[in-house]
Amino acid sequence: MDSNGDLPFLLDVHVSVNGRSSVPEKVKGRQPGWSVRPSDMANRTYNPIRAIVDNMKLEPNPDKPTISLSLGDPTLFGNLPTDPEITQALKDALDSGKYNGYAPSIGYLSSREEIASYYHHPKAPLEAKDVILTCGCSQAIELCLAVLANPGQNILAPRPGFSPYRTHAESMGIELKLYNLLPEKSWEIDLKQMESLIDEKTACLIVNNPSNPCGSVFSKSHLQDILAVAARKYVPILADEIYGDMVFSDTKFEPIATLSRNVPILTCGGLTKRWLVPGWRLGWILIHDRRDIFGNEIRNGLVKLCQRIMGPCTIVQGALKSILRRTPQEFYHNTLSFLKSNADLCYEALAAIPGLRPVHSSGAMYIMVEIKMEHFPEFENDVEFTEQLFVEQSVQCLPAKCFEYPNFFRVVITVPKVMMLEACSRIQEFCEQHYHHAEGSQEECDK
Secondary structure: OOOOOOOEEEEEOOOOOEOOOOOOOEEEEOOOOOOOOHHHHHHHHHOOHHHOOOOOOOOOOOOOOOOEEOOOOOOOOOOOOOOOOHHHHHHHHHHHOOOOOOOOOOOOOHHHHHHHHOOOOOOOOOOOHHHEEEEEEHHHHHHHHHEEEEEEEEEEEEEEOOOOOOOOOOOOEEEEEEEEEEEEHHHHOHHHHHHHHHHOOEEEEEEOOOOOOOOOOOHHHHHHHHHHHHHOOOOOOOEOOOOOOOEOOOOOOOOHHHOOOOOOEEEEOOOOOOOOOOOOOEEEEEOOOOOOOHHHHHHHHHHHHHOOOOOHHHHHHHHHHHHHHHHOHHHHHHHHHHHHHHHHHHHHHHHOOOOEEEEEEEEEEEEEEEEEEEHOOOOOOOHHHHHHHHHHHOEOEEEHHHOOOOOOOOEEOOOOHHHHHHHHHHHHHHHHHOOOOOOOOOOHHOO
């Protein structure tokens, strides 16, 4: 220690070797001064939507009120309130005073029993031990990726697809490989291309059905084809079914686990969308493993990962039984009827606009719209198109670059009908002002 009572930065250390002192070595200490840096995990974390939207430093047209068709929050405009039974269930749980303490990290047993009973299917049976409660569906997805994949491995996800798949994977040092969805086939998977991506480092395949951002719903036969690839390649499936059962009257939702004979599946869901309470942050993982391929290792791994935090909100867990049992069917029916009506309205209006080609939606809360960029030569890409749409018409849509799919934009169909009509009218006005005929284009040939 020096005269000031401080340890010197470098110390002379004599190491005895065979009883003899060696040449003094210099041992480094901690660098003087502050040097606090973010972790590698933090630096790897990247949300494509935030990266694009946060860089849009634009002002809307002051003469036109802003209409946001960009945020997938069904509560945004107040026209889609949750059912009074759902709200009452939460009030009752709070007033009971039973749910103010810690719950098990994977959720109350009674709440997990309710989920198991609600989603039980003869071809995909569930017990409480097969259910893990999470802080929303996003955490469910994160836990599934964390338990299935190591840094250096890869996972397969859809393009276009939910951007947090990349956020979660890359923050954990997992490579994201993107398989293509085909707009000309109602956003079915290009199965051949998907299979070509699978290698010895592939840890899982993400299947999002119904789809965000596409609003598509896979048929039973297509899901069986997906399962055939997974079985042939021995790849487990992470099924993102947060929009499960949110399909329109002319479509049927098939939980992929009910069709699987041997492929192990982790299904992620939650209250967010179907019950219209995204802020309540309750999700779940359903473990489908009839062939015991996951075994105890994956189950125990999920439990360990859940123990990093103390689980989801106990009051919402306490309300779960009443939410699942008392929510009237009319609530679900009315929500879907509204979404289908808006989807049809939006599709018909945008399909009539030269230069745009919407892809029909069958569920969830979205429509994807192709921009025929050759007819809008002043715009370099979908980002510039949607930016100028916002500046001129105060209509905000997400460019599909957010979903790694160029020259499309996504429309959220949860807005009130009058706002949807107004938004479509403004999009038409914008396109008419910027549209240019392109020689030899398909639209020209069709005339």
